[in-house]
Amino acid sequence: xxxxxxxxxxxxxxxxxxxxxxxxxxxxxxxxxxxxxxxxxxxxxxxxxxxxxxxxxxxxxxxxxxxxxxxxxxxxxxxxxxxxxxxxxxxxxxxxxxxxxxxxxxxxxxxxxxxxxxxxxxxxxxxxxxxxxxxxxxxxxxxxxxxxxxxxxxxxxxxxxxxxxxxxxxxxxxxxxxxxxxxxxxxxxxxxxxxxxxxxxxxxxxxxxxxxxxxxxxxxxxxxxxxxxxxxxxxxxxxxxxxxxxxxxxxxxxxxxxxxxxxxxxxxxxxxxxxxxxxxxxxxxxxxxxxxxxxxxxxxxxxxxxxxxxxxxxxxxxxxxxxx
Ligand SMILES: NC(=O)C1=CN([C@@H]2O[C@H](COP(=O)(O)OP(=O)(O)OC[C@H]3O[C@@H](n4cnc5c(N)ncnc54)[C@H](OP(=O)(O)O)[C@@H]3O)[C@@H](O)[C@H]2O)C=CC1
Ligand SMILES: CC(C)(CO)C(=O)C(=O)O
Numbered sequence: 659x660x661x662x663x664x665x666x667x668x669x670x671x672x673x674x675x676x677x678x679x680x681x682x683x684x685x686x687x688x689x690x691x692x693x694x695x696x697x698x699x700x701x702x703x704x705x706x707x708x709x710x711x712x713x714x715x716x717x718x719x720x721x722x723x724x725x726x727x728x729x730x731x732x733x734x735x736x737x738x739x740x741x742x743x744x745x746x747x748x749x750x751x752x753x754x755x756x757x758x759x760x761x762x763x764x765x766x767x768x769x770x771x772x773x774x775x776x777x778x779x780x781x782x783x784x785x786x787x788x789x790x791x792x793x794x795x796x797x798x799x800x801x802x803x804x805x806x807x808x809x810x811x812x813x814x815x816x817x818x819x820x821x822x823x824x825x826x827x828x829x830x831x832x833x834x835x836x837x838x839x840x841x842x843x844x845x846x847x848x849x850x851x852x853x854x855x856x857x858x859x860x861x862x863x864x865x866x867x868x869x870x871x872x873x874x875x876x877x878x879x880x881x882x883x884x885x886x887x888x889x890x891x892x893x894x895x896x897x898x899x900x901x902x903x904x905x906x907x908x909x910x911x912x913x914x915x916x917x918x919x920x921x922x923x924x925x926x927x928x929x930x931x932x933x934x935x936x937x938x939x940x941x942x943x944x945x946x947x948x949x950x951x952x953x954x955x956x957x958x959x960x961x962x963x964x965x966x967x968x969x970x971x972x973x974x975x976x977x978x979x980x981x982x
Contacts, residue, residue: 670734695792737930808838
């Protein structure tokens with residue numbers, strides 16, 4: 659089995675490095691300074707277990723890969739980059755190989771089913787950061803991360819068993835689920851605070867904002883008949899496999915959305931997180947003004963090109979007040 663990782667940032671980088679360390683054949687698809695750095699000096703992964711550097715064969719585009727029947731593809735780009743990545747994979751010759759979406763949100767699997775028949779969801783519980791080109795970190799212990807996997811349409815099959823067999827010995831706890839999208843909807847509730855984390859200074863009180871976004875989303879899910887599994891700290895598998903621990907000298911740098919803003923990535927995933935709630939609300943006639951407002955604020959942030967932490971709690975209070 660060969661494992662192709664599309665998007666070697668925080669998640670793809672840690673997963674790729676861990677799989678290579680465990681002896682797997684991995685090919686990364688990377689771009690920009692990350693691609694140059696990996697080609698020049700390898701990929702360095704920092705974790706609570708220490709620092710390792712691996713050689714990761716990388717290509718700049720799927721068209722450079724001769725797809726084989728025994729390939730599996732791990733999609734690790736942010737939601738806003740999914741459609742382009744999927745089209746590139748199809749044009750490059752990928753057909754019915756298993757595609758695993760290691761992504762937040764619930765829209766990626768549906769997008770992938772438009773192009774491919776063999777689509778699997780992955781709920782990613784891993785506090786990872788793209789530190790600099792060629793360098794990623796996970797603050798997860800005792801495992802680097804916890805992954806819930808299964809066919810996105812329900813059930814689990816031989817491809818899920820094969821991914822589990824690769825992940826578990828690579829210190830990435832992997833649990834098969836017959837209803838993986840339920841855990842992904844539960845994870846989505848946690849990610850509604852990503853944009854709040856990106857907007858506010860690090861010492862601000864985020865909880866009162868994220869609680870309101872979450873409760874609005876729960877009402878939308880109820881109206882839409884969406885079942886979800888709580889993936890928060892009370893989830894029994896969290897305590898067993900994954901704690902966020904300190905690593906000397908490298909503080910956890912915030913949510914994946916904050917990381918995008920801080921890195922000047924030029925786009926954020928909010929339309930596929932809070933925007934998913936706004937979409938579902940509109941489809942089911944349930945208002946979701948707070949989540950819709952967060953998607954709009956994120957879009958504005960990209961236009962204005964402002965950095966992370968540039969909004970005060972009072973600014974955000976005003977946005978919430980205007981939205982309701
Ligand atoms: N980071 C975390 O702690 C967690 C993240 N997640 C989820 O995992 C997913 C991945 O997030 P994360 O790893 O943080 O994101 P990153 O931005 O760190 O990594 C994504 C990488 O994919 C690259 N990329 C995007 N499109 C292409 C393309 N067409 N060709 C080649 N490379 C491409 C990006 O390049 P560029 O930088 O140039 O855009 C970037 O290097 C997201 O859905 C996120 O929400 C889930 C749990 C935790
Ligand atoms: C839950 C959280 C915030 C963990 O880092 C995450 O999933 C993300 O950063 O996108």
